[in-house]
Amino acid sequence: MASDLFLQGIEQFNQRDFYACHDTLEAIWIESAETDKRFYQGILQVAVGCYHLTNHNWRGAVILLGEGVRRLKDYQPDYETVNVVQLLEESQLLLKYLQATTPDDIAEVAKTLQESSDQSPCRFPYIVFV
Numbered sequence: 001m002a003s004d005l006f007l008q009g010i011e012q013f014n015q016r017d018f019y020a021c022h023d024t025l026e027a028i029w030i031e032s033a034e035t036d037k038r039f040y041q042g043i044l045q046v047a048v049g050c051y052h053l054t055n056h057n058w059r060g061a062v063i064l065l066g067e068g069v070r071r072l073k074d075y076q077p078d079y080e081t082v083n084v085v086q087l088l089e090e091s092q093l094l095l096k097y098l099q100a101t102t103p104d105d106i107a108e109v110a111k112t113l114q115e116s117s118d119q120s121p122c123r124f125p126y127i128v129f130v
Helices: 004-014 018-031 034-054 058-075 084-099 103-114
Strands: none
Touching: 004 018, 004 034, 018 034, 034 058, 034 084, 034 103, 058 084, 058 103, 084 103
C-alpha cells in the first residue's frame, strides 16, 4: 500500500505542480531503502524535467527527462502501484518531442503543452495506478 506522502506527491505530479512534487518525493527518496531509491529518483527526475520545461529550460528538461526514463526502466511493468510502462511511454514521447525541437522553441512548446488536452499527440506525463 502506498504511503499518504507518496500519494500526495503523485497528486502534485498529476496536477503539474512539479516543484511541490519534487519536494514531497525527495523526502521519501532520502529515507527509502536502496532498492526503492532509483524508482523515486526516476519519478523525481521526470518531475524536475517537466518543471524545467515550464521554466523554458530546454537543456534541463531534456537531461532530467532522459535520466528519469533511464532509472524507471528497471521497474516495469509496475512498481509501488504505479503503472511504470505508461509513465515511461509518456515521458519518452515528451522527451522525443523536445529533442525534435530547438532551445529557441521551448517557450512555445511549454505553452502548447500547458494548454494540451488528453487527446493531444504530446502532453505532460500523467501517473496512473494499477
